[in-house]
Amino acid sequence: MPKVLAAPPPESALHPISGNAGFPVIGHSLEYFRDPMGLLQSRWERYGPVSWLSMAGKRWVTVLGPDGCQTVLQNKDRAFVNSDGWSVLIGPFFHRGLMLLDGDEHLAHRRIMQQAFTRDRLSRYTEALHPAIDKGLDAWQPTPGFAAYPALKELTLDLATSIFMGGAEGSTPQEMAEINKAFIDCVQAATSVVRYPLPGTRWKRGIDGRTRLEEFFRRYLPTRRAGAGDDLFSALCHIESEEGQRFSDDDVVNHMIFLLMAAHDTSTITLSTMMQYLGQHPDWRERCRRQSAALGTSTPTYGQLDELTDLDLVMKECLRLVPPVPVVARRAVEDTEVLGHYIPRGTYMSVVVHFTHHMPEYWPDPERFDPERFSPERREDKVHRFAWEPFGGGVHKCLGMHFAGAEIKAVMHHLLQRFDWQVSPGYVAPLNYTSLPFPSDGQPVDLYHRVG
Numbered sequence: 001m002p003k004v005l006a007a008p009p010p011e012s013a014l015h016p017i018s019g020n021a022g023f024p025v026i027g028h029s030l031e032y033f034r035d036p037m038g039l040l041q042s043r044w045e046r047y048g049p050v051s052w053l054s055m056a057g058k059r060w061v062t063v064l065g066p067d068g069c070q071t072v073l074q075n076k077d078r079a080f081v082n083s084d085g086w087s088v089l090i091g092p093f094f095h096r097g098l099m100l101l102d103g104d105e106h107l108a109h110r111r112i113m114q115q116a117f118t119r120d121r122l123s124r125y126t127e128a129l130h131p132a133i134d135k136g137l138d139a140w141q142p143t144p145g146f147a148a149y150p151a152l153k154e155l156t157l158d159l160a161t162s163i164f165m166g167g168a169e170g171s172t173p174q175e176m177a178e179i180n181k182a183f184i185d186c187v188q189a190a191t192s193v194v195r196y197p198l199p200g201t202r203w204k205r206g207i208d209g210r211t212r213l214e215e216f217f218r219r220y221l222p223t224r225r226a227g228a229g230d231d232l233f234s235a236l237c238h239i240e241s242e243e244g245q246r247f248s249d250d251d252v253v254n255h256m257i258f259l260l261m262a263a264h265d266t267s268t269i270t271l272s273t274m275m276q277y278l279g280q281h282p283d284w285r286e287r288c289r290r291q292s293a294a295l296g297t298s299t300p301t302y303g304q305l306d307e308l309t310d311l312d313l314v315m316k317e318c319l320r321l322v323p324p325v326p327v328v329a330r331r332a333v334e335d336t337e338v339l340g341h342y343i344p345r346g347t348y349m350s351v352v353v354h355f356t357h358h359m360p361e362y363w364p365d366p367e368r369f370d371p372e373r374f375s376p377e378r379r380e381d382k383v384h385r386f387a388w389e390p391f392g393g394g395v396h397k398c399l400g401m402h403f404a405g406a407e408i409k410a411v412m413h414h415l416l417q418r419f420d421w422q423v424s425p426g427y428v429a430p431l432n433y434t435s436l437p438f439p440s441d442g443q444p445v446d447l448y449h450r451v452g
């Protein structure tokens, strides 16, 4: 039975928010994991753009559609905070990462961190990417049914190790595999039904993963403080805001753990989606490959990557179809409203990016892969300022989006020059939504070395 979240104050003209709790204990979790679009579409039809449901042991107000998303993300009256919203899901594992800070503290840390993402630094990271990509791809053994997703995940972790950390001197491959597992445990713990560190639970594995990551980064801190490397870790040790503020040791460790998480799965998912759709669309594969070949270099600079405009269209369309961060969390710290609905202080908010990306009101034939939507002639993403929001919006908008674009395009450039691949046109990726979305079948592609 639908229930009202809270009655609006008697004198207000605001509407109450309707919704229901779903199953005892698990709420709507299983429905969401199985078919998020199905669940959200049914709620849109039943309740409209603002409703509540139960997940991860809490009631969440679900905001669907670009108008509501814009209100929450722009956060004009500062009624919503990130820390209390994201903490419920990932707090113990990624606490004090930039995305989990608020207000003046967030602004101060963001100002310092921006110095690690200047154009000059991005150019240097891009230079360092190429040898690391080459090394990673040398290990790929093309075969029909090649599992692209785990291979890409390993590749992006290797890239993170060299570009973010400046290498992991003294660590064995086995240790690096453990670090990878620690990350996965932290990310997957976010959607654990049991939210207490009982042995054998995803939550406990996440807590252990965090401890492992802290030890790992602390071990490398003295050498990065002492050195002058071009990697992100060294950058965080040395950068200052324009006002001369710097990060403490704890800040550097907290930011590194968050940044690796923020960069790793998101880039992997985007690359994997791009491999799928390019594999299914030989016309686009050829278009992208031609542009890539026209650069006349295997190691394009940051500026040259901008010339890969077809790849850019494909990347944007893949970020629309499968946004790696499908939902963004917030919590109201004051009574407020969204689209005329009363949000009492303390309410947990979920801003559902994924739903907007599939709304036929904004995206004609939304399930169709059609990168031209983003072409200068069509610009369907301009129909609404928040129609396309894979990187969020407002003061917490992704700080690594240009880095992500460079990494993704650089990897695709190498892939297109080295390999050809195909995916059956009827293939639909079985996406698992227990953490960030990933293809549970490993995303098989028929992969070949290019001849000639």
Ligand code: HEM
Pocket: 082, 098, 099, 100, 110, 259, 262, 263, 264, 266, 267, 270, 323, 324, 325, 328, 329, 389, 390, 391, 392, 393, 395, 396, 397, 398, 399, 400, 401, 403, 404
């Ligand atoms: C395709 C890849 C990526 C996607 C889709 C993505 C998506 C997002 C989203 C949606 C947010 C906003 C969350 C919120 O509002 O609560 C965010 C924040 C953030 N992302 Fe990304 N991200 C990507 C790659 C990266 C990379 C590569 C880095 C770092 C190198 C990065 C660093 C960050 C940081 C630091 C924040 C927090 C910003 C703040 O709170 O001020 N992201 N990202």
